[in-house]
Amino acid sequence: MNLPNAITLSRLVLTAVFVVAMGFDGLAGKMTALVSFSVAAATDWLDGYLARKMGLVTPLGKLLDPLADKILVCSAFVFMSVGGFAPVWVTAVIIGREFLVTGLRQIAIEAGQVLAADRLGKWKTTFQLIFIITALVWVAFSRIPERGVIAEFLWKLADPSGWLMPASLWLALALTVISGWNYLWSGRGLLKAD
Secondary structure (H helix, E strand, C coil), X not given: CCHHHXXXXXXXXXXXXXXXXXXXXXXXXXXXXXXXXXXXXXXXXXXXXXXXXXXXXXXXHHHHHHHHHHHHHHHHHHHHHHCCCXXXXXXXXXXXXXXXXXXXXXXXXXXXXXXXXXXXXXXXXXXXXXXXXXXXHHHHHCCCCCCCHHHHHHHHHCCCCCCHHHHHHHHHHHHHHHHHHHHHHHCHHHHCCC
């Protein structure tokens, strides 16, 4: 197993740590969830960069990388809905878009075609990660009894009644819908019956 694929697998492990940690209500559990999610999000960029830079792009990596991304983001959005940070319908749209794109890509592969990645998809992921990390900062830092200057600043910045969390959520939703439509439009020929 090469280094980029090992990093991708570590994202799956970190996702499991995140999910378990979110089940604990105390400061340690929420901080573990924040750190594990943030590190996992960083590996999303790192594994792809190393695979291209080192010439280690493999079929396994092409399968695992988007799968690990989807598992990480979808599991986090479920927690965001449970915690009241994202409406359930938003989480359903985001998860539905991931199923749609995965299905279209599978149909394209079976037809011997490639559905090119949509640039908006990267921005969609970026705003999803900003939203999730902002919510996790709010949840974790709310449990710190005495916050220092930096922790207090980050906690206030992450306040759900402020601008960052709602702006990143609605931008993520808009880009999710638009990029999903772009994939659907690009793959419309694959959906026509022969």
